[in-house]
Amino acid sequence: MDRETVYAPLLRRLTIVSGLDEPDIAAIRALPIAVRQWDAGRAIVADGQRPTDCCLVVEGFCVRSKTTVSGQRQILSIHIPGEIPDLQSLYLRRMDHDIISLVPSTLGFISHASLRALTREKPNVAEVLWRETLIDAAIFREWIVNVGQRPATSRLAHTVVELRRRLVVTGRAAGDTFEMPLTQEQIGEALGITPVHANRVIKQLREERIIDISRGRVVVLDEVKLAELAQFDDRYLHQDPFL
Amino acid sequence: MDRETVYAPLLRRLTIVSGLDEPDIAAIRALPIAVRQWDAGRAIVADGQRPTDCCLVVEGFCVRSKTTVSGQRQILSIHIPGEIPDLQSLYLRRMDHDIISLVPSTLGFISHASLRALTREKPNVAEVLWRETLIDAAIFREWIVNVGQRPATSRLAHTVVELRRRLVVTGRAAGDTFEMPLTQEQIGEALGITPVHANRVIKQLREERIIDISRGRVVVLDEVKLAELAQFDDRYLHQDPFL
DNA sequence: CCGCCTCCTTAACCTTTGTTGGGAACCGGC
DNA sequence: GCCGGTTCCCAACAAAGGTTAAGGAGGCGG
Structure with a gap:
């Protein structure tokens, strides 16, 4: 290489x-x-x-x-x-x-x-x-908040938005689609819920036309609703050294 | 001073x-x-x-x-x-x-x-x-596990044991009693549960004679049962530089 | 000593999430 | 193209935890 x-x-x-x-x-x-x-x-x-x-x-x-x-x-x-x-x-x-x-x-x-x-x-x-x-630790802190305070749908939305923002930095998330190669079981493990419930939540967000997660890809269907659900504030990512 | x-x-x-x-x-x-x-x-x-x-x-x-x-x-x-x-x-x-x-x-x-x-x-x-x-970040990681995976009673037990271990280092937790000056509402905020549920859990551990939490102090009543409940593995605290 | 405020406590009811168990779809290897 | 293993999907039921509401204990300032 x-x-x-x-x-x-x-x-x-x-x-x-x-x-x-x-x-x-x-x-x-x-x-x-x-x-x-x-x-x-x-x-x-x-x-x-x-x-x-x-x-x-x-x-x-x-x-x-x-x-x-x-x-x-x-x-x-x-x-x-x-x-x-x-x-x-x-x-x-x-x-x-x-x-x-x-x-x-x-x-x-x-x-x-x-x-x-x-x-x-x-x-x-x-x-x-x-x-x-x-920054790693700052992301852990937000992850604690995510798992501790948000309902499952918001948890998923937040995780998706975070990953997307981080992918943007190295130019891997243009447009409304990006990679998130986790199985539903792994999504559950990330959010602190069972795979069955992960499936329910994914299904719900798909039906509500907010995001579609399948085969390791995320397609954002409704930016506004997604933002609303995720309540995402990117300050914790500390992506700008001067801010 | x-x-x-x-x-x-x-x-x-x-x-x-x-x-x-x-x-x-x-x-x-x-x-x-x-x-x-x-x-x-x-x-x-x-x-x-x-x-x-x-x-x-x-x-x-x-x-x-x-x-x-x-x-x-x-x-x-x-x-x-x-x-x-x-x-x-x-x-x-x-x-x-x-x-x-x-x-x-x-x-x-x-x-x-x-x-x-x-x-x-x-x-x-x-x-x-x-x-x-x-080490701070390592503790955050364990906190994620605590909030994400353990049932409320274990969460409380784990948090209590962690605090105790850390107090021991500066000689603030000899014997079976130590300070943990959180209100029940704050305990709930730490564990990702409501104050009402925090109260239920504290009550249960008191009734089962495992720990007694009141007025900002913790009294350990049964070391064995507490350890069992908390599933505590202190490696993540990294308290020994050579280990 | 009284009154207020915070904290603790509990009960009844409701919602979210977990459990169990099953079937369908997909994928890679033969 | 078939077979076996993942992964996905779903339904019915159970349990953990959230909500609302309200009374009681304790500490502190007047």
């Missing part, structure tokens, strides 16, 4: 979300990345492991999830190209959750050693990466 | 949780901190603001929360002495949630400028602080 296409989504994201100057970009481009193809549904890192690398999503989708003792699974976040879902493993040695690919994906592995060296050398890059983990 | 008592809980926490050497400790002690008394129930920082300082809890309790457009409130985390609940504001300029004191508290304000200077000068301290924000 072409070197440029590996770094492009990451650099695009970081430039928009945090701001990078030329030397920073050069330093990141100098990071050694081991690119690998990954099957769908395969664990990238598992709960309890001590990874030695961070994983950059180059192409594809993955999720982070935790499984309770009684076997229930909660999806914590959905990750898209340009993101480093286990950046936290740099300073939290032991994983407290799983990371799993949703579709066949291209992943780039960056060693902790090289990332640590980079952060020591370029405090500016360190801050940008730190900021990435802080 | 004595200078030492201001830094003590923070240093104790950081030493245990992340490990600090002598020069690091000295550097942190050199941070200028403006100590202030705070009334109960008063906002420390509000959603939308751009703080210029971080707030260290010296004595007391505070919570972080978000309020939805329709006025429902979700408590995101409970903070205890030694913690810096808005450390994220260092690189996330605009607050996406509120921080509120629960009881009359002693707070220490540390300017962003001095913290940034410290992190540039002492990469080791930067890593320890970064790690703090990562």
Whole structure:
């Protein structure tokens, strides 16, 4: 795979979300990345492991999830190209959750050693990466609100709108259609509801002509009603460093 | 207030949780901190603001929360002495949630400028602080699981056990009793349930002689049953840097 | 000591979501 | 093109949790 296409989504994201100057970009481009193809549904890192690398999503989708003792699974976040879902493993040695690919994906592995060296050398890059983990936490906070306070239809609407906004940053959600390759069971795990209820909710939003979710794609049918339902305020995404 | 008592809980926490050497400790002690008394129930920082300082809890309790457009409130985390609940504001300029004191508290304000200077000068301290924000995120992840997957009684049990474990680190939870100064309404906001249901759940755990929550204190009546109910696995707290 | 306010408590009823169990549609591999 | 496994879909019933309403206990200021 072409070197440029590996770094492009990451650099695009970081430039928009945090701001990078030329030397920073050069330093990141100098990071050694081991690119690998990954099957769908395969664990990238598992709960309890001590990874030695961070994983950059180059192409594809993955999720982070935790499984309770009684076997229930909660999806914590959905990750898209340009993101480093286990950046936290740099300073939290032991994983407290799983990371799993949703579709066949291209992943780039960056060693902790090289990332640590980079952060020591370029405090500016360190801050940008730190900021990435802080945005991650901000998204978790909103996810708590979503699961804790909103009724199931709003939960789904909110999650859909969030994913869409994040996809826009790396140019993957033009028009009214975008990818969300989760099965209904996984949607349930993300929203904290059963797959049966996820199905009911999806059906309802389809019947009300708000969104149509099928075969891993979302089609927005009514922007106004969707916005109303999701009550989405994008401030928590911190997509603008100057705001 | 004595200078030492201001830094003590923070240093104790950081030493245990992340490990600090002598020069690091000295550097942190050199941070200028403006100590202030705070009334109960008063906002420390509000959603939308751009703080210029971080707030260290010296004595007391505070919570972080978000309020939805329709006025429902979700408590995101409970903070205890030694913690810096808005450390994220260092690189996330605009607050996406509120921080509120629960009881009359002693707070220490540390300017962003001095913290940034410290992190540039002492990469080791930067890593320890970064790690703090990562642990914060790890707790959010578990909070998502709690709200998303567990039935209300387990949710309450889990939250209680978590708080207790964290209080132990700064020596505030010896024996079977500890402080948790939330009203039943606030407990409901933390667990994503209504105050009426929070009352039902508290009553049930009292009747089953598992825990007794009243007047802002928790008394553990049956360690075994509590552990069983909470399904608590403390790995996500990352309280040991070497584990 | 009184009155007010907050917090706790409870009951009856309603709504959302979970459970169980089944069938249909789709997809990839042979 | 068929077969077996996912995934989707749906209905009937059960349970958890939400709503509304109202009384009681406790603390604090006048």
